[in-house]
Amino acid sequence: MHRPFTAAVLGASLLLAACHPTFNWREVRADPAGLTVLLPCKPDEGARRVPFGDREVELRMLGCDAGGATFAVAYTDAGDAGQVVGALALWKAATLANMRAAGAPSEAAAEIKGADGWPAPVRVSAAGRRADGSAVTAQIVWFARGTRIFQAVMYADKPEPEAAETFFSGISLS
Template sequence: MPVVFFGFVPALLAALLLAGCNPTYNWREHTSQDGRYKVLFPAKPATFTRPVDVEGLRVEMTMTAAEVDGATFAVGAATAPDAARAQAALPAMRLALLRNIGAGVDEAPAAAQDGLRVDAAGAVNGRPMRLHGRFAARGERFYQVIVLGPADAAPPEQVEQFLSSFALQ
């Protein structure tokens, strides 16, 4: 009987160690279908396209997103008729997302070298939500890179890894 017991303990320890190697955040590089950007997703993403209205500009937006612990990590990409309309879409997308979570709207969006940024708290159906994101344009293409979810769903270092990994090609 002791042989079974001693054989069981190493197997149990090995199983526990393997379970510890299965991280919640399983980062993987993703290149957009058109090859225009790369980003690290914390899980296997899914992609879909749908029409959206960005302050009167109707476009087909391709969203690629993954969910981890209730937080959605997403990149949206669309094409405007020209570069000026793509730039104008950035604050409009930012404002729409702020409104979606009932967040206070600041008059001057946080500008960054790589576009606009947002870090806001709000609520959806009485549930506290947090929005982190950046918005960028290059030529007639524009992008939203966001993390949205319950206030405590995504640790700051995971949010930053996602946002800072986004790179236009």
């Protein structure tokens, strides 16, 4: 007598689970930066002052967690055009050091709509360790527009190429 009911409940549960995708992609705008990004969940937003080279800057960030991965975009102002290349290199080195990147990360050109061609956007894939010592993989893109510099990152336990491609291809500057 209870078997048909149990089967119906199980079937309904599976059907409902199929209706809730792991990634619920949405377009999010960060208006002061002219940034539009496609995120798989409703983002948290924040800003704080952080040391950056020989000065302190306001770093703005928006991001969220979905499907066991963290998706985030951060940006700040390099101050002047002559500082952009050095600031991006500093940010890249700090990010890879912070995640204790193991081995040589792979690096390739990236395409970000509206980003400056120089310095060219770059995409890095790296494996490393979180602060708690657990393994993490990262897909990271650094890019610039004028004196604003940006970092888009996806951290996950294991590579998620489809989610990473959707995330990075959904970034644009206006």
